[in-house]
Amino acid sequence: MNLSMDDQITIQSADATEFSLPVAGIGSRSYAFIIDWHIRVVIALAWVLVMFVILYFSPEENIGLFTDSFWSSLAFIPAAIIYFLYHPVLEVTMQGRTPGKRMAGVRIVALDGRTPTTGALLIRNIFRLVDSLPSLYMVGMAVCLFSKNAVRIGDMAAGTLLVFENKTSADDFEQFDELAQNEQYAPEQLEVLRSLLERWESMEAPSRVRLAEQILKKMDVPLPEQTAAHKYGNSLHERLQAVQQGEQF
Amino acid sequence: MSSASAKSISSWLQTRNKHWQRLNELLSIQTDKKAQPLDEVLEIVQESRALARDVSLARSVLPNGKITRSLEALFARSDDVIYRRPQAFWHELKKLIMIEVPQVMADLRHDFMITTFLFIATAVAGWLLVWNYPEIVSLFAHPSMIDTVQSGNLWTDNLLNVIPSPVLSVQILTNNIVVSLFAFVLGAFYGIGTLYIISMNGFMLGGIFAFVRQYDLDGRLFEFVIAHGVVELTVICLAGAAGIRLGEAIIRPGDQTRVAAFRNAVNQAGKLLVVVALFLVGAGFIEGYISPNDTYPLESRVVIGVCYGILLWMVLTGKIWQVGKRNE
Numbered sequence: 001m002n003l004s005m006d007d008q009i010t011i012q013s014a015d016a017t018e019f020s021l022p023v024a025g026i027g028s029r030s031y032a033f034i035i036d037w038h039i040r041v042v043i044a045l046a047w048v049l050v051m052f053v054i055l056y057f058s059p060e061e062n063i064g065l066f067t068d069s070f071w072s073s074l075a076f077i078p079a080a081i082i083y084f085l086y087h088p089v090l091e092v093t094m095q096g097r098t099p100g101k102r103m104a105g106v107r108i109v110a111l112d113g114r115t116p117t118t119g120a121l122l123i124r125n126i127f128r129l130v131d132s133l134p135s136l137y138m139v140g141m142a143v144c145l146f147s148k149n150a151v152r153i154g155d156m157a158a159g160t161l162l163v164f165e166n167k168t169s170a171d172d173f174e175q176f177d178e179l180a181q182n183e184q185y186a187p188e189q190l191e192v193l194r195s196l197l198e199r200w201e202s203m204e205a206p207s208r209v210r211l212a213e214q215i216l217k218k219m220d221v222p223l224p225e226q227t228a229a230h231k232y233g234n235s236l237h238e239r240l241q242a243v244q245q246g247e248q249f
Numbered sequence: 250m251s252s253a254s255a256k257s258i259s260s261w262l263q264t265r266n267k268h269w270q271r272l273n274e275l276l277s278i279q280t281d282k283k284a285q286p287l288d289e290v291l292e293i294v295q296e297s298r299a300l301a302r303d304v305s306l307a308r309s310v311l312p313n314g315k316i317t318r319s320l321e322a323l324f325a326r327s328d329d330v331i332y333r334r335p336q337a338f339w340h341e342l343k344k345l346i347m348i349e350v351p352q353v354m355a356d357l358r359h360d361f362m363i364t365t366f367l368f369i370a371t372a373v374a375g376w377l378l379v380w381n382y383p384e385i386v387s388l389f390a391h392p393s394m395i396d397t398v399q400s401g402n403l404w405t406d407n408l409l410n411v412i413p414s415p416v417l418s419v420q421i422l423t424n425n426i427v428v429s430l431f432a433f434v435l436g437a438f439y440g441i442g443t444l445y446i447i448s449m450n451g452f453m454l455g456g457i458f459a460f461v462r463q464y465d466l467d468g469r470l471f472e473f474v475i476a477h478g479v480v481e482l483t484v485i486c487l488a489g490a491a492g493i494r495l496g497e498a499i500i501r502p503g504d505q506t507r508v509a510a511f512r513n514a515v516n517q518a519g520k521l522l523v524v525v526a527l528f529l530v531g532a533g534f535i536e537g538y539i540s541p542n543d544t545y546p547l548e549s550r551v552v553i554g555v556c557y558g559i560l561l562w563m564v565l566t567g568k569i570w571q572v573g574k575r576n577e
Binding site: 021114148184 | 255256260266269270273302316318319320323324325328329333334338341413427430435438508512515
């Protein structure tokens with residue numbers, strides 16, 4: 001199963017273990033970029049505003065923020081530095097992440113799945129000059145749509161890509177324990193069952209009933225008696241939960 | 250799946266789960282702080298090796314499952330922590346400048362000759378065109394600049410009264426670094442972008458000199474340009490040479506795929522940009538402090554320009570690092 005929306009990159013580690021990382025597509029990439037863009041614009045503007053306020057209350061008169069070159073450079077040079085060095089500096093110090101990427105749940109990795117080198121991160125940022133041409137990152141987005149691993153030119157140049165950062169949470173381990181306790185049924189079927197139960201409320205009644213029936217049949221669990229539609233749905237739900245608890249039928 | 254294998258998977262999960270949990274904890278500590286006790290580090294290595302087997306098992310028994318995905322994510326994290334590169338920024342930078350840049354430069358000598366030739370040729374073309382058709386200058390010079398020259402002055406006169414040196418230096422060096430970076434990265438378009446940047450710069454330089462010559466200001470413009478110009482123009486041609494290499498890699502990737510050839514070319518030729526950027530910072534300050542300052546006579550400007558150029562050349566070729574050694 002290799003849908004373009006669900007691409008993976010398979011990596012072989014130094015001890016020959018294969019593992020795969022889910023590749024982040026153009027959507028998550030743009031989402032992260034837009035968040036980052038807002039952050040850096042707000043910080044840069046805040047700096048300019050602070051300088052403006054300081055100047056406004058300063059005793060010296062007749063100094064304009066835009067006309068006096070000393071003050072204007074004090075206001076705009078740091079703002080420009082914040083705006084333009086935001087990505088390279090944060091990507092290096094946060095090991096391939098930025099606040100926006102973190103929120104979008106993505107991270108930059110090298111082709112071997114590890115944290116990219118500082119050089120690679122700098123190269124990827126220098127090539128923003130090309131990717132952002134002619135405006136609004138059009139070149140970058142176009143290349144992203146057609147390239148392998150959905151990367152822009154900068155990533156091709158640096159040998160990096162964006163992947164979804166799956167953090168293993170305490171919740172996962174609980175779930176593993178739950179699966180381990182349940183010796184009656186195959187774990188992969190229990191996994192499917194669990195994901196159906198998690199989505200139960202948000203799914204339409206006919207589809208969840210159909211899926212529940214399919215899963216129970218596959219697990220050789222007898223279906224509950226056919227009754228009125230919504231009651232039948234409820235009893236299916238109960239049966240799924242019972243199976244999850246390890247009850248035998 | 251038979252219930253026997255379901256049972257064995259359950260017992261596998263049961264025995265291994267606490268190890269995964271432990272590894273997860275250790276990794277969170279590891280990313281939070283720099284130094285960690287040796288026994289914890291060894292534990293990470295041990296747990297990660299064991300996890301590697303679990304990942305392989307999970308991939309074959311439960312493909313596409315949540316367990317597999319979680320274990321893979323955990324393994325990716327431990328792999329990243331264990332094989333983390335040592336932090337040796339200054340050491341790497343020293344190696345880059347002293348050893349790698351001279352190698353790259355030797356490799357790029359041919360491309361550098363091409364871009365320099367192109368730059369000179371377009372400068373001559375610009376000169377000839379503007380000399381014969383002076384109105385062309387309005388294509389690339391600002392009207393106020395043209396007015397200034399026509400009234401017998403250079404736009405660089407009184408520059409320091411308008412913009413103080415520090416600001417001017419920062420503006421100039423930023424601009425120059427961006428232009429050099431463009432000359433490099435536009436090589437990604439089969440080298441055409443690089444050729445365009447080099448030719449435009451050459452054309453403008455030649456054209457402007459031809460234009461000011463008509464008002465007998467060329468000597469003064471030369472005086473303004475010489476202190477910083479040697480390095481600045483060399484550096485544009487250098488960045489262009491690196492850019493050409495990118496185009497070359499895409500057009501003729503050799504035995505590699507295009508993307509791989511491109512990546513290698515960026516990695517190699519891009520090293521030059523570190524030196525280029527450093528020298529442009531210096532050139533920016535020369536252009537901000539010395540060039541617009543009338544108290545410096547022509548001779549000292551020429552000396553500064555030429556010496557700075559020689560310094561650049563010695564760094565690029567690595568000769569400067571051998572100076573001390575020969576004396577030993």
